[in-house]
Amino acid sequence: MRVVVLIYLWLIFAPLPLQLREFRSKKREVFEDVLEERRQSSDLRYAMKCFSPVIYRSLVPCKPSMLKAMVLESDQLQYVIKQISLESGEPLDAIQEQATEILDEMGQNLNLAAIRMFALTLSKIFKRLFQKVCVNEEGIQRLAQAIQEHPVVLLPSHRSYIDFLMMSYILYTYDLALPVIAAGMDFMGMKIVGELLRMSGAFFMRRTFRGNKLYWGVFAEYVKTMLRNGYAPVEFFVEGQRSRTCKTLTPKFGLLSVVMEPFFKGEVFDTYLVPVSISYERILEETLYAYELLGVPKPKESTSGLIKARKILNDDFGSIHIFFGKPMSLRSLASGRLNRSQYNLIPRHLSHRPSEEMQKFISDVAYKVELQQIANMVLSPGVLIAAILLQNFPSLDFSVLVDKTVWLKDLTEAFGGCLEWPDNMSSSKVVKASIELHSNILKLADGEVILFENKPNDPLTEEVVFAQAVTLLMCASYRNQLVNTYVRPALVVLACKMALSSSRGDVSRTFCFLRNLFSKEFIFFPGLKKRILKKEVSCCQNVI
């Protein structure tokens, strides 16, 4: 089969220029462990350090309260308020009042004292939870540059609540302007924590406010005002919510179009979009997600719940890799693609439906961001082990597992996956360490690695089945991290098997069909541009 596939691939994509094949020789960036320093010096001094962050060069300093006043007085919001008053017959004052309330409910309250407290407690917590928190320094330097030049939008991947705490923590560590973060409303339920998060720059967004014009008006204007003034980097998640399965979720466009608008309307010269990839060796919410996937309702976030979660503080969650991608200049992305003069004929405070061309552009950028996130994700050995065990459950001989893991590691790297694999340890040690880290789902006993303990005599009770399902789902989540690396080659192979004939045209048509079919399942750049397709398939061609 392999040979056949290879021949097809050559047939289809042989005339490819060489540089496209360099896909996998991505230079490995240098990561720095921010916790190392924390383990050696005083957390308190760190929290009390003189904090004079890098900020936007044309920032007009203003307090959160002033910011809110600006939002409430803005032409945009005033217009919306007038419209609603006209439509509903309610007096203007009442609606203005509502708008103020919404803004109060939503608004961040960035406050240095709170940040310092966070810096202190998070240092303590992170040191207990994680072995390492690794950040690519080059990315930090690029970001520092970007923050000074133009308004910045930070777009991290979303796997855990830790994401945005971690982002702020890192920006604080490197003396960069702290971001304001669009966080889900669920957090607000946590009384003290909600307030604290607010003070660390979070602002809250109801999960569903479709159709609520006023809410959307206030929210959009709030975000845009912060961006226009360069008040702080704005941070949100393109995926919209935490992915429960570790597969990258298809992007949401609403917020992205909001942050792009000031550039489209000429209110800022440019805006930087910075994709950030946060990779966890072990995800804090892993069990929770599995329960949710099984239909056990998600517990409401509450402070007491968080306190109960204290027991996880004694657990080891391995290391985290945070990769700050290259800032993408919105101006460059739009250059030659968008005619901004389409905004010339309507007053800028009126919101108007983005043209089809514009929507397409926003969607393309969203996918570009996610593909960047994906490209810079770091995979851990556990991901490989999970994938292998899922094909060999319930158990596998340890030495076979090691062999297979090494094989899969090489294959993954060949396909362009970026792996965190300690060089100074033997493979079996690496695998063993990983099994230990995931000891809640894996066990090593008598030279066998076991996914779930199945004592043949035990009755298959509901609890047992449930427990097995949880383990299986957790394991699958880890394996899913490999999906992004393998989805294209997999579809090519599948296309070769399915195609009507072995002709080049048939195979590539089938590939396109499959790619289309799974476009909601995996992340592909929208459309079927030849150049992109070629690139996608070329990376498989090198390897198979």
Add this chain to the structure above:
Amino acid sequence: MVLPALREWMEKTFGASLNHKTTSRASLNVSDAPPAIVNEGFIQDVKAIGISFSQDVEDRVFRAHGHCLHEMFALREGMFKRIPDVVVWPSCHDDVVRIVDLACKHNVCIIPFGGGTSVSSALECPEDEKRTIVSLDTSQMNRILWIDEKNLTAHVEAGITGQDLEKQLAESGYCTGHEPDSMEFSTLGGWVATRASGMKKNIYGNIEDLVVHLKVVTPQGIVEKSCQGPRMSTGPDIYHFIMGSEGTLGVVTEVTIKIRPVPEYQKYGSVVFPNFERGVACLREVARQRCAPASIRLMDNAQFQFGHALKPQVASIFTSFLDGLKKFYITKFKGFDPNQLCVATLLFEGDREKVLQHEKQVYDIAAKFGGLAAGEDNGQRGYMLTFVIAYLRDLGMDYYLIGESFETSVPWDRVLDLCRNVKERIVRECKERGVQFPPLSTCRVTQTYDAGACVYFYFAFNYRGISDPVHVYEEIEFAAREEILANGGSLSHHHGVGKLRKQWLKDSISHVGIGMLRSVKDYIDPNNIFGNRNLL
């Protein structure tokens, strides 16, 4: 004038400009001129009707260009690819009629030439024009034919320069009040042909407000209206096909223009604002209250600090202005950040009492925006400065500085964003193109309207180390124009389209709009006698 240094410099510069021929000759090698394409039949006929003409190379080169940067550069360092083949000097309307007839008969191309101050490549000869190109110089048609004091109009030949027109009208106690910065050289016909705008338009109006009657010679005959009613509803205004036609339809020969008694009193003024934003807000309020003085202009901080960017010789002129303001600033505006503040210059006109009243009204508004009056002298110097900047470019070239100005009009709410983005774009483009020193990128709001403003950009850079500065310049200007359009600015407020901005006209006025212009052109001038290829 208050500044001896400035006067001296201006005389020197304007002197040089007045003797443009000599300066050109100094650096231009006549033998490099492209050979003339001569239509003997046409020449013979022109001779026969006794109209003066010349085939002299210098005369022809002089009329081959306007004042665009690349044209100036070609004058200094090279040669034009195509120049007029013959120059004719009609002395009245009837002469023009005859010339146009002959042109049609012999199928030659006519390019009307007024003062030669075009900044849109409008005068440039199309490189691939195979017919004889005749430059029709209107300079001999420069008389005021009559003044009608009852209706306050004057009937004037189109070749008169702004300066002469005002001087001669002043003898009878009148003025048109139309004062473009180029008024010493630019002509009445040129203004009509380009839809020009004068500094004092707030009182007197732009050229389209001033024109009462036009006489235009076209290949199809003469275009004019049969009466001088002040306003008409007789279908689309045919004069509006002529105003802005940029010499593509025919020759404007005579114009009836509104006149006003020379104002009794003039007063300059200036206001310093803490920053540009406040300044623009003030101008907007002045426009809202419709109490703009004859002229009100706001220069940004970079322009205020202009002096530093220039060589010492040039800087002296500016330092006088700066020193004046600085002294003022030190004694009075302690709270202002010198890297933020900006200056508005004002000119009031009218009878004394009203001017003083008006002045107070404007200063009161300014005060609401943090503006502090900074004296008459500074105002006057400010106008000198803006007047001089236009001619500074030639001097700058001796110091490896090239620069140009361009303008746009834009709705009020976008003024600030447009200014910031365009300036930033210029800086960026320079950097990307290897310009070693930061460029001068500055702007000025020069006119206010009910619904928007006219903004002027100045842009200059040091081109040492750049092999093809004109090309680099053009790329940057192109990018700046794209930025203007993307930010809701117009293609031009008053400089016109010419050939320089042709590529954007379709997007600006729609393809149907282009079709409308096209069909007018095709009807009036089916053989493209007026073949300078502006606009379309």
